[in-house]
Amino acid sequence: GAVPLATVPDPSDMLLGGLLSPDFDDRACLSRYRAASYRRASRHALSPHLVSALRRYESLHRLCAPGTPAYARALERLRASSPSNSSGSGAADPSSAGATTCSYLVWTPNAGLGNRILSIAAGFLYALLTDRVLLLNGSRAGDLDDLFCEPFPGSTWILPPGDFPVRKKLTIDTPESLGSTLGRGEPLSSAPWLYLHLVHNYRTPDRLFFCDDTQAELRRVPWLVFQADNYFVPGLFLIPRYERELSRMFPRRDAVFHHLGHYLFHPTNTVWGMVMRYHGSYFDKADERVGIQVRTFKWAPISSDEFYGQILKCTHGENILPAVVAGQVANNASDGQPAAKRKAVVVVSLHGEYSERLMDLYHERGTAAGEAVSVFQPTHLGEQHIGDREQNQKALAEMVLLSFSDVVVTTGVSTFGYVIQGLAGLRPWVLMRPDHGKPPETPCRLAPSIEPCFHRPPNYDCRAKARGDTGRTVQHIRHCEDFPEGVQLL
Numbered sequence: 475g476a477v478p479l480a481t482v483p484d485p486s487d488m489l490l491g492g493l494l495s496p497d498f499d500d501r502a503c504l505s506r507y508r509a510a511s512y513r514r515a516s517r518h519a520l521s522p523h524l525v526s527a528l529r530r531y532e533s534l535h536r537l538c539a540p541g542t543p544a545y546a547r548a549l550e551r552l553r554a555s556s557p558s559n560s561s562g563s564g565a566a567d568p569s570s571a572g573a574t575t576c577s578y579l580v581w582t583p584n585a586g587l588g589n590r591i592l593s594i595a596a597g598f599l600y601a602l603l604t605d606r607v608l609l610l611n612g613s614r615a616g617d618l619d620d621l622f623c624e625p626f627p628g629s630t631w632i633l634p635p636g637d638f639p640v641r642k643k644l645t646i647d648t649p650e651s652l653g654s655t656l657g658r659g660e661p662l663s664s665a666p667w668l669y670l671h672l673v674h675n676y677r678t679p680d681r682l683f684f685c686d687d688t689q690a691e692l693r694r695v696p697w698l699v700f701q702a703d704n705y706f707v708p709g710l711f712l713i714p715r716y717e718r719e720l721s722r723m724f725p726r727r728d729a730v731f732h733h734l735g736h737y738l739f740h741p742t743n744t745v746w747g748m749v750m751r752y753h754g755s756y757f758d759k760a761d762e763r764v765g766i767q768v769r770t771f772k773w774a775p776i777s778s779d780e781f782y783g784q785i786l787k788c789t790h791g792e793n794i795l796p797a798v799v800a801g802q803v804a805n806n807a808s809d810g811q812p813a814a815k816r817k818a819v820v821v822v823s824l825h826g827e828y829s830e831r832l833m834d835l836y837h838e839r840g841t842a843a844g845e846a847v848s849v850f851q852p853t854h855l856g857e858q859h860i861g862d863r864e865q866n867q868k869a870l871a872e873m874v875l876l877s878f879s880d881v882v883v884t885t886g887v888s889t890f891g892y893v894i895q896g897l898a899g900l901r902p903w904v905l906m907r908p909d910h911g912k913p914p915e916t917p918c919r920l921a922p923s924i925e926p927c928f929h930r931p932p933n934y935d936c937r938a939k940a941r942g943d944t945g946r947t948v949q950h951i952r953h954c955e956d957f958p959e960g961v962q963l964l
């Protein structure tokens with residue numbers, strides 16, 4: 475049947491000003507060219523240099539991706555060099571003389587979906603800067619199934635399960651890690667592969683990743699495997715050799731994830747179907763869309779009563795939600811008059827009580843300005859199951875739905891919230907973390923930027939070879955408001 479007019483994307487905007495390649499089959503991934511038409515136009519300028527860097531990357535990826543001769547050769551060399559293979563000599567194959575040599579960056583999953591999305595984006599930026607090809611390790615990323623469309627035209631970013639000879643579990647103590655190798659005083663450049671441990675518990679030798687001389691040595695390592703639960707992009711802005719290229723790609727540094735996220739993360743048709751269903755039932759007919767993301771953390775305990783109070787104080791205090799008028803029923807319920815304005819509120823949370831209480835608050839109750847407020851919550855799954863396919867799909871659908879909001883309220887420190895604000899391109903109202911179980915004095919603050927916070931910066935001064943404060947090294951990297959231990963690009 476014919477596509478309803480409202481869903482036909484504006485052709486001039488479909489490619490987001492050149493961010494997206496036109497070389498995809500639209501039907502295979504409906505969200506790719508459509509999601510933008512559900513969002514407010516991005517106010518964050520895209521640099522032509524980033525656009526050309528992406529096109530260049532796409533050509534490289536096509537040349538080096540699984541299924542290509544260059545990939546087969548690179549894998550062969552890696553297999554030949556592994557210690558379990560006695561014939562390993564590391565000698566170049568004479569038949570491949572003059573052929574393309576590709577180097578790779580292999581992403582390994584760690585933590586929840588928000589962390590994963592942020593670490594993939596950070597890895598992709600590193601791949602762009604170092605002419606590496608980013609591959610997601612399929613053997614352990616099975617739970618990424620039916621979540622994201624392929625981002626690079628004519629090829630895949632999934633490392634086929636079984637292809638990769640490095641099968642062991644990678645931890646902070648892995649002998650092939652950057653930190654362990656430096657600790658043994660061995661040169662990096664002769665390693666066939668190295669593991670980069672960029673997880674929150676990393677130690678000084680692993681943090682040397684963010685130093686210029688380490689980067690010089692890493693250039694010659696054909697396979698880098700990394701694991702991160704962090705948005706380490708601000709760390710890349712500390713490295714002198716990438717400064718110029720980064721400033722050309724991102725003349726304004728405050729929308730790095732916004733652009734990379736719009737480029738990389740397109741929900742598959744299954745997930746997009748969920749987004750469209752939620753959108754149709756909750757957001758479609760509203761005049762204003764409010765997204766509220768409520769996340770609780772074990773390390774920051776607060777009762778649901780206290781947290782609900784904080785959410786109300788924030789949303790009423792900042793005029794995000796209207797106050798209810800005591801004893802008055804909603805306009806449309808009383809005299810059949812349409813409400814002055816229809817506000818739709820979507821709450822996403824693992825728990826149902828916050829939206830239930832908001833629903834009760836506004837149900838058939840009048841508001842001062844005659845606005846009708848409806849409250850929805852797509853799912854409340856109770857607890858988090860990392861790596862569960864259906865949970866990931868629901869979580870992604872909710873992130874994407876909330877990125878269609880006109881106003882966003884997020885919970886500080888949550889990577890789930892960072893993804894929403896980045897995709898939305900909106901500075902969120904951030905619910906600040908509790909203070910000894912009580913809501914803080916200021917319930918929420920407008921975030922200074924839409925960039926995610928890098929929770930565990932290296933805090934290492936490469937020149938002095940001593941501890942340093944990453945938040946005070948360069949002008950455009952500051953401590954985060956929601957998590958002062960972290961740093962953020964401004």
Ligand code: GDP
Pocket residue numbers: 585586587588589590768769822823824853855857858859860865866868869870872887888889890891
């Ligand atoms: P973070 O822990 O808040 O930084 O966010 P992550 O996304 O990394 O991990 C939390 C995980 O819990 C998500 O990936 C989801 O699986 C689940 N989760 C947390 N909050 C929500 C929510 O509001 N909706 C859904 N559907 N899942 C959630």
